Amino acid sequence: MSERDEQFRQFVAERSADLLRLAYLLCGDYAGAQDLVQNALLRTYSRWARISSPEQYVRRVLVTVAADEGRRAFRRREQASAEPPEQLDARDPFTQADDRDRLRIALRSLPPGQRAAVVMRHWLDLDPTAAAALLNCSPETVRSQTARGLDKLRAAYDVSPSSAAARRHDE
């Protein structure tokens, strides 16, 4: 067993759970997240000797590949439906779905760039500069993408302070 393989196994053992969660947030799809992580790890393994920070590298690969795949799915939704993909069905605003389904659908409805920015800023807790480095854009773009993404997410999930308080009261 080579040293590289041993280091890689240790990295995967320690980080794969978080990477799967990140991938799931980026693509919103269970099987897609597994594929995404495996492909990202494959690229990481092939470049292991040249990478100084495997965590940073694999996150960048996840974001890039998720954005590529997300754009294809985004276009597919535009082809399949006469309505804009990010518009949710107003006749049935998730009355039957539980909170996590609503949130998952709301997050998936975001364009890939906004989704990635929201996840980088609010789940990985990266500052705009660090998020911009991962997303290969400017910090200003990260800020604007995050703001737009959160606005859409809040509108879709209805997490205004008053509704959040009402929900807590109901619980």
Add this chain to the structure above:
Amino acid sequence: MSERELLDLLAQDAPVARPGLADDVINRARHTRLRRGAVSAACAAVALIAAVPLALAVDRSPHPAHRTTPAGTTNSSAGTTTLAPGPSDTALAYAAGVQYLAGQLVSGKHWRVLYVIDHTCANTVDQTEACRPQPIPIELQRDLATALRPYAPVHFVSGDARIRDKNLQVINGGAAVTLGRITLDGDTARLPLAVQCGGLCGMGQTLLLAKQGGVWTVTGSTGPAWIS
């Protein structure tokens, strides 16, 4: 509930880490390396075998101009490619398909550059599948770039994220090409591929090709297709 709490709530549904993931990745990487080496050797052998009869044909050609054709001639509307000896048969078939579909995408447009994704995807046409990428061997990349040189310069990229502007248009007046896995059967081929130039400018199709007189030509298409 804060944004972090919302995302944590969603992340609870994420897949769990499974044992053996690292070993699967390592085994897949080794398998890819072995297959890459085998494909490279096969492409080199095909190129060598193809070069001999083509060289003889060029020598016997009654038209000296054909022998001196620099990188080949292209008829983009018919999707044919004629080239001097060099690129492998696989590359020539790919090139014919790319020229055909790129020509179909925007009729009469001259692409300033073609950005070809450096791995094939299983979901090039049927986008309900996962990509399951397979790297395109370096020799095939070189041959494909040679085969397409008369049509447009080719750059291989790992993904199309960096070749899109903020409006999702492909930069530099180019088109992004995603190749599927070609199936060669003697003088016929089946090739899924997709060409895109922007968020609402693209098409994916599985092309049928036939080699007639040493030239690959698109003869039709099969299966599902997509247009945006």
